[in-house]
Amino acid sequence: MIRFLARAAALAIAALILFALQQTTPGYSEITGPITQRGVAGTAITGRGFTLRVEKVVLAERLRWQAFGRSYDRDTGGLWAVAVVEAEGTPATTALSGATWLAASGLRFEASQRAESARGFLRGKRLEPGLPQRGLLIFEIGRDAARRGALLVSEARWPRLDTQLRIALPDDRIEQAETLDLDTLK
Amino acid sequence: MTDATAVPSIAKPPPNWRRRCLWALPVILTLALFVQARKAVSAWAGANDLVAQASPFDRTANLAGAEWRIVSLQRIAERPDGSTIALLRIEAKVLDAESVAQPPCRITLRAPDGRHWQPSFLPPSEASRVIRRDKDEGKTCGPAFLGKPPAGSTVAITESFVLPATAFATADVTISLPASRPHYLRFVRAN
């Protein structure tokens, strides 16, 4: 009887250990995924291929801008978050394709395509070394995602074994506005 | 007494295979790594510019089946944000049509501190004005070799760059092609 119990207990413990090992193994996409580099808004942080400095973030209910001879006016069900950043390619010419707002709750809001035509929109623009460029990264976020968020910026849209800057946004860098005219932000 | 002296001449102890295998392990592992990585390493070397072939600015140099010569590197315009638009004109005399026509070719301006600038995809407005004024075809490296020019012909390439005004004076021109990598040409500025 004891031997049977001991055998059953050994089986159960082995199963438990294997289960714990399986559940805590990081997946392939985590191991080969983005290499996070942390920073805070206000300082210039250098990744592998680019340097980024977040100046401020403006939250607004409506955005307005002029482009290609017509004016755009966009409202939203959540909030617009416009990040004013300065970026530079180091050491070679590059472009930023990955820009995501990481909310404190874990939701990820990618840079909005609705505001792509704005003149300062930085995603996809060429960044030359030695010429820091000031631009805007525009997100459409939920109302409760505005505080304690972070910006995830990378060269590739889904970086694989490449730098992803994770820049925390403290409350003193966040401004509020009712309607934001993007042409006045530069 | 005689037994004691006779014992040492018996055959040596049998070889300790476990110890031999353990010593051989680092050697074998390194060899296996080398064999596995050979293809990956050669692919990586073939994609990167590693070995420079320096050449003075005003002379021709051979690379990947063509003779390269810099016609001109001019500063076209200065923008108020501190950047310069540079126009680079190169002539290539084709010696080996096959190897030269493989895309993609990489022409960059390289500063001594390692920063390098790639040519702009579409020439900035200042550059296209100059290209039109000089009646230049304005073909960049890829389109210039598209038709597979035959051996003996000369191909004209025009590339435009945006770089800081302070870096223009010391920037070298580098050219590299898939057929020649990891070797690349570096035309060094005389000053």
Place this chain on the structure above:
Amino acid sequence: MATMAFAALRRSLASKLTIGIGGLLALGLTTAQTFREAMPPARLPIAQAGQPIDAGRWQIVIREAGLSSAPRPDGYRGRPGTKALSVDLDLTNRSSESSNAVARLLSFDPPITGLSPWPTAYLLRDGAILGSLQPGLPERIRMVWDLPEAAPAPEAIRVVITGETFKPRDNLLAAPGWFNPKPVAAITLLLRPVPARTGS
């Protein structure tokens, strides 16, 4: 002697069972799964316009459907010789990332002859083609299919909504994703002509 042989047999059986229990469990589980999948499929629940439907990554509220030659929300009049079959719906992204995987959300049962295979989705707030939808923000969109002018105009259409299930780790890259699309609901809509969009 018989009892000794019997005891030896019992011991060897016990040890075989201990070693092979993993394989036996797997066999039992796959057999049970095969039986479950062989059972006849459950009927699709019928939904109403205005009722929230849970379709995996999206929460959908179907509003209305229409068939007309009016221009699309961005002003595009459509290829000559076609009219537009449109379905208006409210979409909320229930996943944790921005997404625009809406192409396979709606399908027609029975299929309508001549219909273009993939719809174009328009964001009605902007009057422009839909980019991505952000998590948690509901938006009203219009999905438009092309139908040739000469094709017979159905009175009512039966739309089948396809949903996917979330897997925190998939089988290939151990990355989270939405997989295994299958129909979750069906809804019958009456077609009415869509009013032309005024302004820009």
